[in-house]
Amino acid sequence: MQNFEFYNPTKIVFGADTIAKLSTLVPEHARVLILYGGASAEKNGTLAEVRAALGQRHVQEFGGIEPNPSYETMLRAVEQLRREKLDFLLAVGGGSVIDGSKFAAAAALYDGEPWEIMQSFGSAVTAALPLGVVLTLPATGSEMNNGGVITRKSIQTKLPFHSSHVFPRFSVLDPSKTYTLPGKQVANGIADAFVHIVEQYLTYPAGGMAQDRFAEGLLQTLVEIAPRALARPDDYEVRANLMWVASLALNGLIGAGVPQDWATHLIGHELTALYDIDHARTLAIVLPSLLQSQRDAKRAKLLQYGARVWGIDAGGEDERITAAIQRTRAFFESLGIGTRLSDYGLGQEAVDAVVAQLQAHGMTALGEHKKIDLAASRAILHAAL
Structure with missing residues (x-):
């Protein structure tokens, strides 16, 4: 740690x-x-x-x-x-x-x-x-x-x-x-909290056993309560758990003593600034593609994430990693959130524009290893088309 x-x-x-x-x-x-x-x-x-x-x-x-x-x-x-x-x-x-x-x-x-x-x-x-x-x-x-x-x-x-x-x-x-919130805002909140946790958890093993289990428990809770949070807006216990998980997701506790990523957020910020897409939805666009791009660097934690959060423990390592990424994308889509740039009417021009913004803002070495350069960011966005 x-x-x-x-x-x-x-x-x-x-x-x-x-x-x-x-x-x-x-x-x-x-x-x-x-x-x-x-x-x-x-x-x-x-x-x-x-x-x-x-x-x-x-x-x-x-x-x-x-x-x-x-x-x-x-x-x-x-x-x-x-x-x-x-x-x-x-x-x-x-x-x-x-x-x-x-x-x-x-x-x-x-x-x-x-x-x-x-x-x-x-x-x-x-x-x-x-x-x-x-x-x-x-x-x-x-x-x-x-x-x-x-x-x-x-x-x-x-x-x-x-x-x-x-x-x-x-x-x-x-x-x-929170009872009167539109379903879209509830879905965005769930996705936002989910990615906050992932940014601090899905990096590489650092011996933070308590942090890992805490993060995994929060992710499992979001997966469990998400359908009820959308279907039963006045369910106090569900909304109470969602509210507390969202706070715990980014109050500094699960990120203490472990490496953090945040590349998904920094790329997503540019999508919001350019195209006014909801913040949470930019995260859902970027994260699955980023995980695919970084699957070798994140290999150990992707396997852990797949097993502990999604129960994926059968098959070869590459097969399990692919399944974990697919489950992540499917989770966002189950919330009614599009995970492709094309879902928001965007194409290759958006890839070029976002990369130009990243360069202008000095975002040329992202991720926990600072190895996501502009070419890697371009590849992530292209895979999200």
């Missing part, structure tokens, strides 16, 4: 009817900015509960944060924070709202050009306003980590950032708030 440091200060408040606890979680004299996405949080009553719990605190709101939050939109939130001298952010939504809020929390106190935060991948951040979360969409794990992703639409660039300063102080996770 590799050396590691693990730090996660986010307090989790989990369960039904927990939004009322904002009355004690948010400082009494805080000047609060509630950030959210579209109209669903208003329609399903979540925002009303949040407002009631905040009581007599000074509260303002900022809505309209889009899926794949844009730099342009979040700059308007930064302007409001500064102009109104607000000092506490409360993100009400899923990963996009939380990611955007993290960026705004850091940018509000940043002296330079805020895009430098993204260009430095977060290393330029030295302070941030405090942030809390009310989670309504289990998917990204952003409610319990120190990272986010922002898209600058004007230059079609999507970049990740990390900083210990943007860990949420707390996150309220009420599974019942």
Whole structure:
């Protein structure tokens, strides 16, 4: 096992009817900015509960944060924070709202050009306003980590950032708030959490026995509950398990002390920036092809993954690896998610455009071994046509 440091200060408040606890979680004299996405949080009553719990605190709101939050939109939130001298952010939504809020929390106190935060991948951040979360969409794990992703639409660039300063102080996770989610968003959340786990697990053996078993258990749980999560939207136990698995998938625990990949995400980010495909769906496009491309480098873990997650233990090694990759693709497709570029109306022109973006952004040595160069990325995308 590799050396590691693990730090996660986010307090989790989990369960039904927990939004009322904002009355004690948010400082009494805080000047609060509630950030959210579209109209669903208003329609399903979540925002009303949040407002009631905040009581007599000074509260303002900022809505309209889009899926794949844009730099342009979040700059308007930064302007409001500064102009109104607000000092506490409360993100009400899923990963996009939380990611955007993290960026705004850091940018509000940043002296330079805020895009430098993204260009430095977060290393330029030295302070941030405090942030809390009310989670309504289990998917990204952003409610319990120190990272986010922002898209600058004007230059079609999507970049990740990390900083210990943007860990949420707390996150309220009420599974019942997911009942009204559209099936597409639930499917995306399942796929997103699945790939987050795979990025930290499906690399090469590093002696992380606990991490491996933990990751495999989370993957098995997603496979088990996925059909019920889509078919029975008001099943509390299923939604509770989905919500918690998504948080555990990317709170730093299963990735501690083991190698990590993240090439699927970095290639997928370019697809989102160029063609506005849902983040989770870009992952489903890239991952099966990437696993096929990297089957020799990932051989030992692919065999382990096939046996422990999918129960594939018959046949030769190459046959088992092929079966494990096929089961992965079939899982995404069982969620109603296309796994080919052609499913989204894209062809060879998309391969060329994504590779050009990867080159422009310096993404020329990806993966756990840093050996996925531009030619390899091209081959992965071509195989995904």
